Amino acid sequence: MTIATEKNPPVKLPNEPVITPQIVAEHGLAPDEYERLLKIMGRSPTMVELGIFSAMWSEHCSYKSSKVWLKKLPTKAPWVIQGPGENAGVIDIGDGQAAIFKMESHNHPSYIEPYQGAATGVGGIMRDVFTMGARPVANLNALRFGDPSHPKTRHLVSGVVAGIGGYGNCMGIPTVGGETNFHAAYNGNILVNAMTVGIAPTDRIFYAAAAGVGNPLVYVGSKTGRDGIHGATMASTEFSEDSEEKRPTVQVGDPFVEKLLLEACLELMATDAIVAIQDMGAAGLTSSSFEMAAKGGLGVVVELDKVPMREQGMNPYELMLSESQERMLIVLKPGREDLARTIFEKWELDFAIIGRLTDTERMVLTWHGDTVGNIPIPPLVTEAPVYERPWTLTPLPAVLVASQVPAPKDWNASLLALMGCPDLASKAWIWHQYDHLIMGNTAIRPQDGDAALVRVPSSAEGTGHKGLAMTSDCTPRYVQAHPETGGRQAVAEAWRNITATGATPLAVTDNMNFGNPQKPEIMGQFAGAIMGMAEACKVLEFPVVSGNVSLYNETEGRPILPTPTIGAVGVIHDIAKAVGSRLTQAGLAVILVGETQGWLGQSLYLREACGREDGAPPPVDLAVERRNGDFVRSQIDASRLSACHDLSDGGLLVALAEMCIAGGTGAEIALPSTDVPSHAFLYGEDQARYLVATGMPDDVLAAAKAAGVPAVLLGYSGGAALVVKGLVSLDLGDIKATHEAWLPTYMNTAE
Amino acid sequence: MKASVLVFPGSNREGDVAQAIELVTGRKPNMVWHGDGNFEKTDLIVIPGGFSYGDYLRCGAMAAQSPVMAEVKKRAAQGVPVLAICNGFQIAAEAGLLPGVLMRNENLKFVCADVHLKIETSQSLFTNRYQAGQVIKVPVAHAEGNYFADDETLKRVEDRGQVAFRYCAPDGTVDGTGNPNGSIRNIAGVFNETKTVLGLMPHPENAVEAMFGGTDGKALFEGIVEALS
Numbered sequence: 009m010t011i012a013t014e015k016n017p018p019v020k021l022p023n024e025p026v027i028t029p030q031i032v033a034e035h036g037l038a039p040d041e042y043e044r045l046l047k048i049m050g051r052s053p054t055m056v057e058l059g060i061f062s063a064m065w066s067e068h069c070s071y072k073s074s075k076v077w078l079k080k081l082p083t084k085a086p087w088v089i090q091g092p093g094e095n096a097g098v099i100d101i102g103d104g105q106a107a108i109f110k111m112e113s114h115n116h117p118s119y120i121e122p123y124q125g126a127a128t129g130v131g132g133i134m135r136d137v138f139t140m141g142a143r144p145v146a147n148l149n150a151l152r153f154g155d156p157s158h159p160k161t162r163h164l165v166s167g168v169v170a171g172i173g174g175y176g177n178c179m180g181i182p183t184v185g186g187e188t189n190f191h192a193a194y195n196g197n198i199l200v201n202a203m204t205v206g207i208a209p210t211d212r213i214f215y216a217a218a219a220g221v222g223n224p225l226v227y228v229g230s231k232t233g234r235d236g237i238h239g240a241t242m243a244s245t246e247f248s249e250d251s252e253e254k255r256p257t258v259q260v261g262d263p264f265v266e267k268l269l270l271e272a273c274l275e276l277m278a279t280d281a282i283v284a285i286q287d288m289g290a291a292g293l294t295s296s297s298f299e300m301a302a303k304g305g306l307g308v309v310v311e312l313d314k315v316p317m318r319e320q321g322m323n324p325y326e327l328m329l330s331e332s333q334e335r336m337l338i339v340l341k342p343g344r345e346d347l348a349r350t351i352f353e354k355w356e357l358d359f360a361i362i363g364r365l366t367d368t369e370r371m372v373l374t375w376h377g378d379t380v381g382n383i384p385i386p387p388l389v390t391e392a393p394v395y396e397r398p399w400t401l402t403p404l405p406a407v408l409v410a411s412q413v414p415a416p417k418d419w420n421a422s423l424l425a426l427m428g429c430p431d432l433a434s435k436a437w438i439w440h441q442y443d444h445l446i447m448g449n450t451a452i453r454p455q456d457g458d459a460a461l462v463r464v465p466s467s468a469e470g471t472g473h474k475g476l477a478m479t480s481d482c483t484p485r486y487v488q489a490h491p492e493t494g495g496r497q498a499v500a501e502a503w504r505n506i507t508a509t510g511a512t513p514l515a516v517t518d519n520m521n522f523g524n525p526q527k528p529e530i531m532g533q534f535a536g537a538i539m540g541m542a543e544a545c546k547v548l549e550f551p552v553v554s555g556n557v558s559l560y561n562e563t564e565g566r567p568i569l570p571t572p573t574i575g576a577v578g579v580i581h582d583i584a585k586a587v588g589s590r591l592t593q594a595g596l597a598v599i600l601v602g603e604t605q606g607w608l609g610q611s612l613y614l615r616e617a618c619g620r621e622d623g624a625p626p627p628v629d630l631a632v633e634r635r636n637g638d639f640v641r642s643q644i645d646a647s648r649l650s651a652c653h654d655l656s657d658g659g660l661l662v663a664l665a666e667m668c669i670a671g672g673t674g675a676e677i678a679l680p681s682t683d684v685p686s687h688a689f690l691y692g693e694d695q696a697r698y699l700v701a702t703g704m705p706d707d708v709l710a711a712a713k714a715a716g717v718p719a720v721l722l723g724y725s726g727g728a729a730l731v732v733k734g735l736v737s738l739d740l741g742d743i744k745a746t747h748e749a750w751l752p753t754y755m756n757t758a759e
Numbered sequence: 760m761k762a763s764v765l766v767f768p769g770s771n772r773e774g775d776v777a778q779a780i781e782l783v784t785g786r787k788p789n790m791v792w793h794g795d796g797n798f799e800k801t802d803l804i805v806i807p808g809g810f811s812y813g814d815y816l817r818c819g820a821m822a823a824q825s826p827v828m829a830e831v832k833k834r835a836a837q838g839v840p841v842l843a844i845c846n847g848f849q850i851a852a853e854a855g856l857l858p859g860v861l862m863r864n865e866n867l868k869f870v871c872a873d874v875h876l877k878i879e880t881s882q883s884l885f886t887n888r889y890q891a892g893q894v895i896k897v898p899v900a901h902a903e904g905n906y907f908a909d910d911e912t913l914k915r916v917e918d919r920g921q922v923a924f925r926y927c928a929p930d931g932t933v934d935g936t937g938n939p940n941g942s943i944r945n946i947a948g949v950f951n952e953t954k955t956v957l958g959l960m961p962h963p964e965n966a967v968e969a970m971f972g973g974t975d976g977k978a979l980f981e982g983i984v985e986a987l988s
Contacts (some may be wrong), residue, residue: 058916170868170869173869173870177810177869177871177900177902178769178771178810178813178814179771180772180809180810262813263810263813264768264769264810264812264813264814265813266816267769267771267813268768268769269767328908355768356768399923414857439871441868441869441870441871442871443871443900444867445898445900445962445972446771446772446775446873446900446963446965447774447775447777447869448774448779448964448965448968448971448972449971450971450972451970451971463971488798560765583970584970612954671880734781
């Protein structure tokens with residue numbers, strides 16, 4: 009083989025088409041972007057080179073529309089070890105341990121092929137986490153489906169849930185939390201956002217930056233097939249003989265192979281063989297090899313004929329752009345090849361040395377000795393298109409006062425209707441299909457608390473165990489009404505949910521799901537949400553350490569609700585002190601923490617009971633949020649609380665009903681003397697509020713007073729009914745039956 | 760007591776059961792790789808849960824043919840106790856160590872939930888710390904736990920008292936309400952004829968600590984330790 013350098017211009021492969029404006033357009037490159045490419049290359053690209061530019065400059069890989077805005081998010085704190093830019097974010101959780109986590113979308117594939125789309129979304133995010141050296145300890149997911157009455161919804165719910173379970177269960181990682189909403193705006197474009205959290209020793213974290221000229225580049229995992237080659241249908245048909253065959257663009261996952269890959273990688277990581285490691289996710293071999301070389305300021309030669317292939321007749325274009333799953337790229341220290349090969353062969357996985365690092369800062373691709381691609385690396389990064397797209401902020405809608413919203417005629421019926429509505433109904437049908445108990449560390453299960461809580465076995469002998477609290481949150485209807493408020497609220501609610509377990513919120517991963525950024529009002533939603541999130545993250549000391557942007561979530565010009573999903577992680581140093589939201593004993597005082605003005609604008613009550621989706625969403629006062637949350641956490645730390653639940657969708661009454669049915673204990677409360685109308689008090693969605701249950705009400709109320717936090721005793725737990733004096737009286741059995749019936753009934757109804 | 764936990768490609772609850780054994784005995788079990796047909800002498804063999812070989816072909820079918828299982832069969836015949844949980848139960852059934860088969864759950868869905876089990880007998884090394892008729896709460900997590908055996912086998916199993924656990928309602932009633940997967944006669948676990956091999960779908964190893972799923976499964980491990988020490 010000749011040593012390929014920039015002096016070897018690539019050879020044309022047989023049947024290689026001439027690059028036409030149509031081929032460029034089919035690769036998603038705008039004419040000016042193609043001009044940029046020509047300037048960098050100084051010549052026409054080959055097909056594989058065009059494919060690489062297309063992938064690297066895609067919205068997904070380059071963040072070209074969102075970059076300028078993402079920079080506004082706070083990403084630093086003393087406990088942040090690695091912020092955005094790596095495979096996942098890394099935070100220090102004490103005792104020499106780090107939590108490594110990220111959330112990522114797999115929206116479009118999941119709509120096309122729900123089982124595989126969702127499954128490979130879960131597989132991909134887990135690889136992002138274990139490629140950094142962490143053993144995954146928990147999965148979460150945030151799902152948004154269309155209107156339940158839409159003909160595709162049932163099929164999508166069924167497939168997505170089975171796919172998430174199918175992958176996560178086989179991997180043996182508990183799926184402990186998440187959220188599921190329904191709204192007609194997602195009819196043609198569902199959202200599947202998957203999050204993985206892993207744990208690694210702080211001194212054993214692995215990064216993608218390549219180092220060491222001459223070091224071997226190693227491919228491990230599954231063989232490469234023709235699955236998931238985006239926009240490449242045309243190209244691959246023109247490249248090969250059998251052009252009839254259309255390949256699905258959705259990848260197919262094999263969780264069994266990923267389980268082997270996880271164990272093999274962790275085994276190799278326990279040695280000193282690895283210089284750098286990167287999973288092959290979106291844009292497969294292209295982005296992984298490119299990013300490793302770019303981050304290390306090096307060049308790379310890839311001998312594509314050495315790549316393990318699933319089928320015959322594959323060409324360089326397909327190999328570089330395939331998104332076959334369960335593959336990793338590793339830079340090894342010299343002389344460690346045999347050690348690594350032994351480990352991967354033990355796990356019956358492919359292992360191939362496919363290239364070397366060079367000092368040329370070029371990516372050179374060879375095919376049976378011929379150079380077929382030769383691209384300078386730095387300009388592809390530094391001269392990548394970045395757009396400051398025009399944006400228009402959504403104005404704040406008029407505030408809806410409670411008197412403009414009718415009170416329920418039948419209070420009992422109104423509560424039952426809310427508890428059984430698609431957004432609030434029990435999602436047990438979903439999470440019973442996820443193994444949420446494996447690893448034996450799940451302390452708060454789905455539905456038993458505001459955040460999931462798993463034990464982190466301490467690395468030190470004889471010390472207590474920590475708990476990792478995790479949640480995912482967003483209220484898209486608030487973001488739609490006013491993106492800045494909605495962005496603020498999504499972060500605040502995640503912070504509150506972590507707080508409600510007693511844990512200290514530490515950091516955020518964001519999954520920004522929006523419509524077409526070329527529309528100023530959509531870009532304005534993105535900008536507004538970022539502004540709100542940035543402000544909240546700053547005030548709450550809750551930096552963003554990783555994330556993902558998914559744009560163009562539109563069908564026939566109709567965008568989804570703007571959905572900046574916030575995944576969050578917190579730590580409680582003594583897990584024995586943590587609390588859930590279940591009301592399990594009688595005689596506890598039920599105290600409302602926080603101020604209630606009765607905000608009904610954009611509330612679920614307004615939507616479900618009055619059929620309206622209007623008004624301004626509840627304002628988020630971040631200083632109050634912080635003060636109230638810090639107070640609640642201090643009370644949990646002082647072991648004064650038996651249960652705690654944040655108030656969000658559905659307000660106070662829904663929260664209390666959830667606490668009662670989860671713990672099987674009733675409660676009787678009375679409204680405090682207030683000017684707020686009853687329906688606004690009980691169903692309003694004012695922020696920065698919690699319901700707490702305590703056996704020491706005097707201490708809690710005194711502490712609240714001292715901290716300047718509004719707190720009022722509403723009543724006591726006990727009995728088998730939920731009673732609000734003069735308004736509501738319902739048997740828990742009836743609430744529970746209504747709450748639990750909707751989803752299974754819906755799913756079991758024939759279409 | 761010295762325990763050995765088998766590990767197949769795709770096993771994933773070996774850590775859970777190792778954790779439970781260590782909690783009860785104070786000693787880490789020996790982890791045995793599937794290719795090891797000659798593992799060290801042991802007092803108890805555990806076949807853990809998971810998706811051995813990705814559940815490809817049929818759950819447990821490929822693992823049942825592995826070198827380690829040939830040795831397990833030999834030792835089981837010599838009376839070495841075998842505890843086979845979930846995928847382990849599927850493997851043991853495929854290997855002919857236990858009667859019956861495990862089919863897809865009746866509703867064709869994976870199920871992870873707490874279930875109630877009625878203890879059928881305390882007369883075994885696995886159940887000696889329980890009382891016959893006692894109801895315990897432990898979780899299940901499987902897609903293929905629907906126990907089935909033909910009439911003749913079923914009669915033999917019942918006549919010889921080989922049923923270890925049945926799914927039941929919280930009050931101990933054995934009927935359809937407590938059955939998570941459609942198992943015939945609510946059978947959740949069975950013994951071999953000598954009651955030295957136990958296969959069960961539920962996960963007692965995930966019910967050994969109060970904060971993490973309750974403690975109803977702990978007595979199973981304590982009973983084994985007592986019987987084997």
